[in-house]
Amino acid sequence: MSSLPSFPTLSYDLLDVFTLDPCKPFTGNPLAVVYGTEGLAQDQLQKIALEFNLSETTFPSLPSEEEKAKGIDYNVRIFTVEEELPFAGHPTLGTCFSLLSRSLIPPPPSPTTKIIQSCPSGLISLLVSSSPSLVHLSSPHKYISPAQLALPSSFLSIFSLPETTRTGIIRVSSCGLPFLFVQVEDEQALAEAKANGEGVRRMIEELKVKEKESVQGVLMFYVERIEGGEEGTVNVRVHDRMLYTQPGEDPATGSANIALGPVLLQTPSLNLPPDFTGTLNYTVAQGLEMGCPSQLFGRVVSEKGEVKECWIGGGVVKVGEGWIRVPEA
Template sequence: MTQYPFSQLDVFSALPLKGNPLAVVHDAAGLSEAQMAAFANWTNLSETTFLLPPPEGADYGLRIFTPSRELPFAGHPTLGSCKAWLEAGGQPKSETILQHCAAGIIPIRRDGTRLAFRAPPLIRSGPAEEETRARILAGTGIPAAALEAVEWIDNGPGWCGALLRDAEVLRAVVPDYAALGGLKLGLVAPAPSGAEWDFELRAFTSSYEDPVTGSLNASVGQWLLRTGVASGDYIAAQGSALGRDGRVYVTQDGGEVWVGGDVAACIRGTVEL
């Protein structure tokens, strides 16, 4: 058994316990893929990551695992892992931090106390099929008249996005995962008048609701800004249905979309693997 430095952080919240938790194993080059997968299964968090030596052109390497599989990219693990790497003494080669994961190089920048990653390109886009729309209606109970648009907005995990007219309808959804049939669904709606944020989101995987989701917010941001639903930089809220209070800051810079948020450190120590 070998001891590895370990961090657990809360992403998209400045306060612990209000965002999306992430486990990070540092200096993980000595671990096999099977060990990484087994530890991620054991933590039972939505994602666990492993910091690795940097390939050429990057500041650090990263592998991202759910309890059941490896992901090429995910948003909250990107920000949380970067925060853990910086707090452990990581020194980027330039002002922009370069993370290497299976999806390639992901640029990250510091914006005051927050970190932000550049949204990766979509690998699937465009209007969803009528069968997918029908599956969403059956699996969420959303009235057909409340559904503004349905599009594929997949940047790796498989997201399909549904734009609703009313945040109250979004908040009332009780998902039927069997009816959704494994669809990874992101719901988004404009915030009610007077809210301190602009849009609300919920994210449903094949079997659970994710508290605050970086990859979904990245693809939703590209979608809303491209179609004019969002006219500029905005704040998204996510997690209230689960007792969380996540905030995601979506900005544009020269045509690029950046997704930012706070990260709160919760646990530091070692793990034996």
């Protein structure tokens, strides 16, 4: 039987977010949620994130009395292996799930009662199911704008796509983090795309984005409309891939897929009127090409063509827990 460590440690949960089924372990996007980090320096948090070497690691803390009075249920800081992010999707869902599973925040009395997260980008609303294995978040849509890209042939070569590949709508959209969205009208071509990291970097640098924010990556997507549904509701199926300037891709990107909703409202192939009033629901398959299948559920509410609400959600499951040593300051 091993003895307790003689050095300071922090506890953590290891989760999978945006899972299949909807809470099948070892699918979706992994996340580490680390507790007890209040008072640690930025450099110490960055070292912990680098040690886990996941796409993101989060560090939650409970609110002060003043923050509670503002309706805040918890605070969180989100780190990649390189930097702190103002917001990210799957870390938000996973952190909320972990706090609930540890009974650090009270469960909502009803499925329509919102949990409020505070992070550097602002306040994020979350809804959880009664389990709570399904978690959804809402983040205000900041903007959508046309993307001024180089010639289509140059774009296709960056992603090793055949010259015959047809692209549709191209936009930059943000619900907290800006991404470049490119519609590919051939699903097989999407599956076979391979990003040239240097080419992606040059393309992103050429983009002119509102608020001078740096585009995080390229979300290439295929979409098709599903016939039927209630009046005022449109349902679509999406297959997408998140490609970055560095090699590799992301198995499930909540912050990009929530900003996809407003792009879909403007996608000509879906045949929505410019003054569409109603709800567009979209089910996303991501991570297939990298062997990490994920499923995300998106919803965008529009009133006379104006975006009113953006939601993204999915399954969350705990796959591990443990402790990690506190890095030296």
